[in-house]
Amino acid sequence: MLRAGLLQLNVSDDPAANLPVTEAMLAEAVAQGAQFVLTPEVTNCLSASRRRQQDMLRPESEDATLAGLRDAAARHGIWLLIGSLGLKTDDPDGRFANRSFLIAPDGAIAARYDKIHMFDVDISETESYRESAGYRPGRQAVVADAGFAKVGMTICYDLRFPHLHRDLAKAGAQILTVPAAFSPVSGAAHWEVLLRARAIETGCFVLAPAQTGHHAATAGKSRQTYGHSLVVSPWGEVLHDAGTAAGVSVVDLDLSLVEKCRHKIPAITHDREYGPPA
Numbered sequence: 001m002l003r004a005g006l007l008q009l010n011v012s013d014d015p016a017a018n019l020p021v022t023e024a025m026l027a028e029a030v031a032q033g034a035q036f037v038l039t040p041e042v043t044n045c046l047s048a049s050r051r052r053q054q055d056m057l058r059p060e061s062e063d064a065t066l067a068g069l070r071d072a073a074a075r076h077g078i079w080l081l082i083g084s085l086g087l088k089t090d091d092p093d094g095r096f097a098n099r100s101f102l103i104a105p106d107g108a109i110a111a112r113y114d115k116i117h118m119f120d121v122d123i124s125e126t127e128s129y130r131e132s133a134g135y136r137p138g139r140q141a142v143v144a145d146a147g148f149a150k151v152g153m154t155i156c157y158d159l160r161f162p163h164l165h166r167d168l169a170k171a172g173a174q175i176l177t178v179p180a181a182f183s184p185v186s187g188a189a190h191w192e193v194l195l196r197a198r199a200i201e202t203g204c205f206v207l208a209p210a211q212t213g214h215h216a217a218t219a220g221k222s223r224q225t226y227g228h229s230l231v232v233s234p235w236g237e238v239l240h241d242a243g244t245a246a247g248v249s250v251v252d253l254d255l256s257l258v259e260k261c262r263h264k265i266p267a268i269t270h271d272r273e274y275g276p277p278a
Contacts, residue, residue, distance in 0.1 A: 002148050002253045005034030006209040008229045010246040012216035013047035015056055019068050025248050026069070030076045032250040036148070038081040038209040039069075040229070041156045041181040042098070045086050046211060049220025050134050057096055059088045066101065074107030079146050083179025083209055084115065084155050086135075095136040100153050100179060102144045110146065113153035114138025117161055123185050131157070141167055149174040149255055152204070156180040159194050162201055169202035169268050174258045176204045180225075181211040187226025192238065200236040203262035205253055207231055212244050234261035 007025045011018040022043060029037045044065035045056050060066060065085055073080040080103040087097045098115040116139065118132035141164060142153045152168030152175070159178050168176060176198060182191055191208075199206040212227030229242035231251045242249045262268065 002255055003033045003035050004207055004231065004251050004253055005029030005032065005037040006207060006229045006231065006240075006242065006249045006251070007037065007039045008210055008212050008227060008242045008246050008249065009040050009043065010213040010215060011043065011046045011211065013045055013049070013052050013056060013218050013220075014216075015044040015065055018044060019065050022065070023068060023072050026072050026080070027076070029248045029250060030078060032248065034078065034250050036079045036081070036146070038083060038177060038179065038207055040083045040209045040211045041179045042086050042211070043069075043083055046181060046215045046223055046225075047217065047220060048223050049217070052217075052219040053086060053096065053134060057086045057088050059090075060099070063087060070103055070107040070109070073103040073105060077105045079103065079105060079148070081151070081153075081177050081179070081207075083177070089136065091136055093136075096134055097138075098131075098135045098155060100155055100177070102146060102151060102153065111142055111144030111151075111153065113142040113155070114140070115155040115158060116141070116164065117157045119157040123183055127183065127185065129183075141171075143168055143171045143173045152176045154178050156182065159198065162198065165198045165202050165204075166268065169204055173202070173204055174255060176202065176206045178206060178208040179210070180208060181223075182226040184224055184226045187228065191226060191228060192230060192241075195230050195232050196236045196238065199232040199234055202268060203234045203258055203265070205232065205234055205255070205258065210242070212246055234258050
Protein backbone atom coordinates (compact mmCIF):
# COMPACT_ATOMS: atom_id res chain seq x y z
CA MET A 1 0.00 0.00 0.00
CA LEU A 2 1.10 3.53 -0.76
CA ARG A 3 -0.39 6.57 0.97
CA ALA A 4 -0.45 9.52 -1.45
CA GLY A 5 -1.14 13.12 -0.49
CA LEU A 6 -2.50 15.54 -3.10
CA LEU A 7 -2.27 19.28 -2.45
CA GLN A 8 -5.04 21.35 -4.00
CA LEU A 9 -3.65 24.89 -4.17
CA ASN A 10 -4.93 28.38 -4.91
CA VAL A 11 -1.65 30.11 -5.75
CA SER A 12 -1.22 33.77 -6.68
CA ASP A 13 1.32 35.38 -8.99
CA ASP A 14 3.70 35.90 -6.04
CA PRO A 15 6.04 32.89 -5.55
CA ALA A 16 7.33 34.19 -2.20
CA ALA A 17 3.80 34.23 -0.79
CA ASN A 18 2.87 30.85 -2.28
CA LEU A 19 5.80 28.82 -0.94
CA PRO A 20 4.96 28.94 2.82
CA VAL A 21 1.37 27.86 2.09
CA THR A 22 2.58 24.92 0.01
CA GLU A 23 5.13 23.91 2.65
CA ALA A 24 2.46 23.98 5.39
CA MET A 25 0.10 21.83 3.34
CA LEU A 26 2.90 19.40 2.55
CA ALA A 27 3.62 19.07 6.28
CA GLU A 28 -0.09 18.45 6.88
CA ALA A 29 -0.10 15.64 4.30
CA VAL A 30 2.95 14.07 5.94
CA ALA A 31 1.29 14.32 9.36
CA GLN A 32 -1.56 12.26 7.87
CA GLY A 33 0.92 9.58 6.80
CA ALA A 34 1.53 10.51 3.16
CA GLN A 35 4.64 8.87 1.70
CA PHE A 36 4.24 10.45 -1.74
CA VAL A 37 3.03 14.06 -1.95
CA LEU A 38 1.99 15.79 -5.16
CA THR A 39 1.44 19.47 -5.97
CA PRO A 40 -0.40 20.97 -8.99
CA GLU A 41 0.80 22.63 -12.17
CA VAL A 42 2.55 26.02 -11.74
CA THR A 43 3.02 25.56 -8.01
CA ASN A 44 5.28 28.61 -7.84
CA CYS A 45 3.33 31.24 -9.82
CA LEU A 46 0.02 31.31 -11.68
CA SER A 47 -0.21 34.39 -13.87
CA ALA A 48 -1.78 35.41 -17.18
CA SER A 49 0.68 38.31 -17.53
CA ARG A 50 3.89 37.62 -19.47
CA ARG A 51 5.43 40.76 -17.95
CA ARG A 52 4.64 39.54 -14.43
CA GLN A 53 6.07 36.10 -15.27
CA GLN A 54 9.22 37.74 -16.59
CA ASP A 55 9.59 39.63 -13.30
CA MET A 56 8.75 36.72 -10.98
CA LEU A 57 10.13 33.57 -12.62
CA ARG A 58 13.71 32.40 -12.19
CA PRO A 59 15.97 29.78 -13.82
CA GLU A 60 15.86 26.33 -12.25
CA SER A 61 19.11 26.88 -10.37
CA GLU A 62 17.72 30.04 -8.72
CA ASP A 63 14.09 29.08 -8.11
CA ALA A 64 13.23 29.45 -4.43
CA THR A 65 10.17 27.19 -4.65
CA LEU A 66 12.22 24.32 -6.02
CA ALA A 67 14.89 24.80 -3.35
CA GLY A 68 12.34 25.08 -0.55
CA LEU A 69 10.35 22.03 -1.59
CA ARG A 70 13.49 19.94 -2.10
CA ASP A 71 14.46 20.83 1.47
CA ALA A 72 10.98 19.92 2.68
CA ALA A 73 11.08 16.51 0.96
CA ALA A 74 14.43 15.77 2.61
CA ARG A 75 13.27 17.03 5.99
CA HIS A 76 10.20 14.79 5.92
CA GLY A 77 11.88 11.89 4.10
CA ILE A 78 9.19 11.59 1.42
CA TRP A 79 8.89 11.33 -2.35
CA LEU A 80 7.51 14.56 -3.80
CA LEU A 81 6.11 15.39 -7.20
CA ILE A 82 6.30 19.15 -7.79
CA GLY A 83 3.53 19.22 -10.37
CA SER A 84 5.27 21.94 -12.30
CA LEU A 85 7.13 25.21 -11.96
CA GLY A 86 7.30 28.07 -14.41
CA LEU A 87 11.02 28.61 -15.04
CA LYS A 88 13.16 30.90 -17.13
CA THR A 89 15.31 29.23 -19.79
CA ASP A 90 18.21 30.22 -22.01
CA ASP A 91 16.05 29.94 -25.13
CA PRO A 92 16.83 32.75 -27.63
CA ASP A 93 13.13 33.63 -27.89
CA GLY A 94 12.88 34.02 -24.11
CA ARG A 95 10.16 31.45 -23.57
CA PHE A 96 9.80 29.73 -20.21
CA ALA A 97 9.69 26.02 -19.33
CA ASN A 98 6.68 24.40 -17.66
CA ARG A 99 8.64 21.72 -15.77
CA SER A 100 7.60 18.93 -13.41
CA PHE A 101 10.05 17.49 -10.86
CA LEU A 102 10.14 14.18 -9.02
CA ILE A 103 12.06 14.70 -5.78
CA ALA A 104 13.59 11.79 -3.84
CA PRO A 105 13.44 11.47 -0.02
CA ASP A 106 16.98 12.88 0.24
CA GLY A 107 15.93 16.03 -1.65
CA ALA A 108 17.67 15.06 -4.89
CA ILE A 109 15.97 15.65 -8.23
CA ALA A 110 15.14 12.14 -9.47
CA ALA A 111 13.48 13.24 -12.73
CA ARG A 112 12.41 16.28 -14.73
CA TYR A 113 9.67 16.53 -17.34
CA ASP A 114 8.88 19.54 -19.54
CA LYS A 115 5.24 19.80 -20.65
CA ILE A 116 4.99 18.62 -24.26
CA HIS A 117 1.53 19.79 -25.38
CA MET A 118 0.78 23.50 -25.25
CA PHE A 119 -2.65 24.85 -24.29
CA ASP A 120 -3.44 27.07 -27.30
CA VAL A 121 -7.25 27.26 -27.35
CA ASP A 122 -10.27 29.54 -27.69
CA ILE A 123 -12.75 28.21 -25.14
CA SER A 124 -15.21 31.08 -25.59
CA GLU A 125 -15.36 34.66 -26.86
CA THR A 126 -13.96 35.86 -23.53
CA GLU A 127 -11.66 32.96 -22.58
CA SER A 128 -8.64 32.07 -24.69
CA TYR A 129 -5.11 30.83 -23.98
CA ARG A 130 -1.84 30.82 -25.92
CA GLU A 131 0.53 28.85 -23.72
CA SER A 132 3.05 28.45 -26.53
CA ALA A 133 3.51 32.23 -26.66
CA GLY A 134 5.19 32.14 -23.27
CA TYR A 135 6.29 28.52 -22.81
CA ARG A 136 8.40 26.28 -25.01
CA PRO A 137 7.11 22.72 -25.51
CA GLY A 138 9.09 19.79 -24.15
CA ARG A 139 10.23 16.97 -26.42
CA GLN A 140 10.88 14.00 -24.16
CA ALA A 141 8.45 11.64 -22.41
CA VAL A 142 9.58 10.56 -18.93
CA VAL A 143 9.06 7.48 -16.77
CA ALA A 144 10.87 7.68 -13.42
CA ASP A 145 11.56 4.96 -10.86
CA ALA A 146 10.34 6.11 -7.45
CA GLY A 147 11.14 2.84 -5.70
CA PHE A 148 7.55 2.09 -4.73
CA ALA A 149 6.45 2.31 -8.39
CA LYS A 150 7.39 3.66 -11.80
CA VAL A 151 5.86 7.05 -12.43
CA GLY A 152 4.88 8.45 -15.84
CA MET A 153 5.00 12.24 -15.73
CA THR A 154 2.58 14.49 -17.63
CA ILE A 155 1.12 17.99 -17.13
CA CYS A 156 -2.43 19.29 -17.63
CA TYR A 157 -3.16 19.62 -21.40
CA ASP A 158 -1.12 16.45 -22.01
CA LEU A 159 -4.23 14.70 -20.66
CA ARG A 160 -5.91 15.07 -24.05
CA PHE A 161 -3.27 12.99 -25.85
CA PRO A 162 -3.89 9.31 -25.06
CA HIS A 163 -0.90 8.03 -27.04
CA LEU A 164 1.48 9.76 -24.59
CA HIS A 165 -0.05 7.98 -21.61
CA ARG A 166 -0.12 4.66 -23.47
CA ASP A 167 3.57 5.04 -24.29
CA LEU A 168 4.33 5.77 -20.64
CA ALA A 169 2.44 2.66 -19.51
CA LYS A 170 4.18 0.49 -22.12
CA ALA A 171 7.50 1.86 -20.84
CA GLY A 172 6.65 0.56 -17.37
CA ALA A 173 4.63 3.31 -15.66
CA GLN A 174 2.26 2.09 -12.95
CA ILE A 175 1.24 5.57 -11.81
CA LEU A 176 0.48 8.49 -14.13
CA THR A 177 0.75 11.98 -12.67
CA VAL A 178 -1.41 14.74 -14.18
CA PRO A 179 -0.85 17.98 -12.22
CA ALA A 180 -3.12 20.66 -13.64
CA ALA A 181 -4.53 24.18 -13.66
CA PHE A 182 -7.65 23.30 -15.65
CA SER A 183 -10.16 25.83 -16.97
CA PRO A 184 -13.54 25.67 -15.16
CA VAL A 185 -15.43 25.39 -18.48
CA SER A 186 -13.46 22.52 -19.96
CA GLY A 187 -12.92 21.04 -16.51
CA ALA A 188 -16.63 20.62 -15.87
CA ALA A 189 -17.07 18.94 -19.25
CA HIS A 190 -13.93 16.85 -19.65
CA TRP A 191 -11.66 16.58 -16.57
CA GLU A 192 -13.07 13.49 -14.87
CA VAL A 193 -13.94 11.55 -18.01
CA LEU A 194 -10.49 12.06 -19.52
CA LEU A 195 -8.68 11.07 -16.31
CA ARG A 196 -10.81 7.94 -16.00
CA ALA A 197 -10.18 7.11 -19.65
CA ARG A 198 -6.41 7.43 -19.26
CA ALA A 199 -6.55 5.09 -16.25
CA ILE A 200 -8.73 2.52 -18.03
CA GLU A 201 -6.65 2.59 -21.23
CA THR A 202 -3.37 2.04 -19.42
CA GLY A 203 -4.24 0.09 -16.27
CA CYS A 204 -2.44 2.76 -14.23
CA PHE A 205 -3.35 4.72 -11.14
CA VAL A 206 -3.88 8.35 -12.15
CA LEU A 207 -3.01 11.05 -9.61
CA ALA A 208 -4.15 14.53 -10.62
CA PRO A 209 -3.49 17.36 -8.13
CA ALA A 210 -5.10 20.60 -9.27
CA GLN A 211 -5.18 24.34 -8.82
CA THR A 212 -8.55 25.70 -7.71
CA GLY A 213 -10.60 28.89 -7.42
CA HIS A 214 -9.94 32.55 -8.28
CA HIS A 215 -6.23 33.34 -8.29
CA ALA A 216 -5.03 36.71 -7.04
CA ALA A 217 -3.24 38.72 -9.72
CA THR A 218 -0.91 41.67 -9.18
CA ALA A 219 -0.81 42.30 -12.93
CA GLY A 220 -2.89 41.16 -15.88
CA LYS A 221 -6.15 39.25 -15.92
CA SER A 222 -7.07 37.11 -12.91
CA ARG A 223 -7.27 33.37 -13.62
CA GLN A 224 -9.85 30.87 -12.38
CA THR A 225 -9.25 27.13 -12.20
CA TYR A 226 -11.50 24.09 -11.79
CA GLY A 227 -10.10 22.22 -8.78
CA HIS A 228 -11.41 18.68 -8.27
CA SER A 229 -8.07 16.97 -7.72
CA LEU A 230 -8.74 13.33 -8.55
CA VAL A 231 -7.33 9.92 -7.72
CA VAL A 232 -8.42 7.21 -10.18
CA SER A 233 -7.81 3.47 -9.88
CA PRO A 234 -6.46 1.31 -12.75
CA TRP A 235 -10.03 0.07 -13.27
CA GLY A 236 -11.27 3.64 -13.79
CA GLU A 237 -12.90 4.10 -10.38
CA VAL A 238 -12.71 7.58 -8.84
CA LEU A 239 -11.19 6.94 -5.43
CA HIS A 240 -11.23 10.59 -4.37
CA ASP A 241 -12.51 13.95 -5.65
CA ALA A 242 -11.23 16.96 -3.68
CA GLY A 243 -14.05 19.29 -4.74
CA THR A 244 -13.26 23.00 -5.08
CA ALA A 245 -11.75 23.96 -1.71
CA ALA A 246 -7.99 24.31 -1.32
CA GLY A 247 -6.63 21.63 0.97
CA VAL A 248 -4.97 18.25 1.44
CA SER A 249 -6.30 14.88 0.28
CA VAL A 250 -4.73 11.63 1.48
CA VAL A 251 -5.57 8.37 -0.30
CA ASP A 252 -4.28 4.80 0.13
CA LEU A 253 -3.34 3.04 -3.11
CA ASP A 254 -3.14 -0.74 -3.46
CA LEU A 255 -0.45 -0.94 -6.14
CA SER A 256 -1.17 -4.64 -6.75
CA LEU A 257 -4.32 -3.47 -8.58
CA VAL A 258 -2.19 -2.39 -11.53
CA GLU A 259 -1.17 -5.95 -12.37
CA LYS A 260 -4.62 -7.33 -11.55
CA CYS A 261 -6.40 -4.89 -13.88
CA ARG A 262 -3.91 -5.40 -16.68
CA HIS A 263 -4.32 -9.17 -16.34
CA LYS A 264 -8.09 -8.81 -16.79
CA ILE A 265 -7.79 -6.56 -19.85
CA PRO A 266 -4.20 -6.59 -21.21
CA ALA A 267 -4.93 -3.94 -23.85
CA ILE A 268 -1.47 -2.36 -23.68
CA THR A 269 -0.04 -5.62 -25.06
CA HIS A 270 -2.51 -5.88 -27.95
CA ASP A 271 -1.20 -3.22 -30.36
CA ARG A 272 -1.26 -4.09 -34.03
CA GLU A 273 0.32 -2.27 -36.95
CA TYR A 274 -2.08 -0.72 -39.46
CA GLY A 275 -2.02 1.63 -42.40
CA PRO A 276 -3.39 5.18 -42.43
CA PRO A 277 -7.10 5.76 -43.11
CA ALA A 278 -7.95 5.03 -46.74
